[in-house]
Amino acid sequence: MARMxxxxxxxxxxGTLTTIAFLPQVIRAWRTGKTDDLSMxxxxxxxxxxxxxxxxxxxxxSPPLIVANGVTLFLVLIIxxxxxxxxxxxxxx
Amino acid sequence: MARMxxxxxxxxxxGTLTTIAFLPQVIRAWRTGKTDDLSMxxxxxxxxxxxxxxxxxxxxxSPPLIVANGVTLFLVLIIxxxxxxxxxxxxxx
Numbered sequence: 001m002a003r004m005x006x007x008x009x010x011x012x013x014x015g016t017l018t019t020i021a022f023l024p025q026v027i028r029a030w031r032t033g034k035t036d037d038l039s040m041x042x043x044x045x046x047x048x049x050x051x052x053x054x055x056x057x058x059x060x061x062s063p064p065l066i067v068a069n070g071v072t073l074f075l076v077l078i079i080x081x082x083x084x085x086x087x088x089x090x091x092x093x
Numbered sequence: 094m095a096r097m098x099x100x101x102x103x104x105x106x107x108g109t110l111t112t113i114a115f116l117p118q119v120i121r122a123w124r125t126g127k128t129d130d131l132s133m134x135x136x137x138x139x140x141x142x143x144x145x146x147x148x149x150x151x152x153x154x155s156p157p158l159i160v161a162n163g164v165t166l167f168l169v170l171i172i173x174x175x176x177x178x179x180x181x182x183x184x185x186x
Contacts, residue, residue: 010149017142024134037130041117049110056103 015068022075035083043080050076108161115168128176136173143169 004012029035050073057065097105122128143166150158 007149007152010145010152014142014145014149017138017145019142021135021139021142024138025132028132028135029130032130034130037122037125037127039118039121042114042121045110045117046114049107049112049114052103052107052110056100056107059100059103 012064015064019068019072019075022072022079026075026078029079029082033082033086035079035086038079038083040083040087043076043083047073047076047080105157108157112161112165112168115165115172119168119171122172122175126175126179128172128179131172131176133176133180136169136176140166140169140173 029038050069054066054069054073057069122131143162146158147162147166150162
């Protein structure tokens with residue numbers, strides 16, 4: 001494995017931050033069960049974008065891109081799932 | 094300028110999606126004025142992460158990274174601003 005240079009380390013740091021950022025959002029949505037103020041379009045477009053980043057990372061065989069986007073997609077899909085469940089409940093009322 | 098290959102085009106497509114995703118969230122927060130369900134920690138950590146990605150892009154002199162992260166940071170800071178304004182109003186009540 002190649003030695004990481006400072007620039008690579010900065011990229012890994014950035015990727016770690018933008019990935020773990022969604023953890024408190026998952027926890028908040030899970031605990032409160034509320035997702036009214038989250039834009040559905042944001043969740044759908046962002047999930048699609050992270051999915052394409054994941055494919056890009058797989059084609060490039062880039063472990064940091066694959067890990068960061070894989071974890072982010074997982075977290076954002078949980079938030080989207082809670083949002084969809086809430087919308088479904090509202091319709092069925 | 095080098096001709097874009099298919100892989101680069103896929104990366105640009107991914108970057109465009111993850112950037113424009115925040116536009117409907119800005120519009121929603123702006124219109125409703127409500128940000129209760131948005132995690133403050135998410136907004137702060139995500140802004141910091143996108144800021145580091147921007148520095149990474151500037152050091153790499155990568156136009157797509159600079160543009161995508163510059164625009165994303167701008168949009169996320171608007172959402173964070175609305176969230177902070179709402180928190181301030183609540184405290185002052």
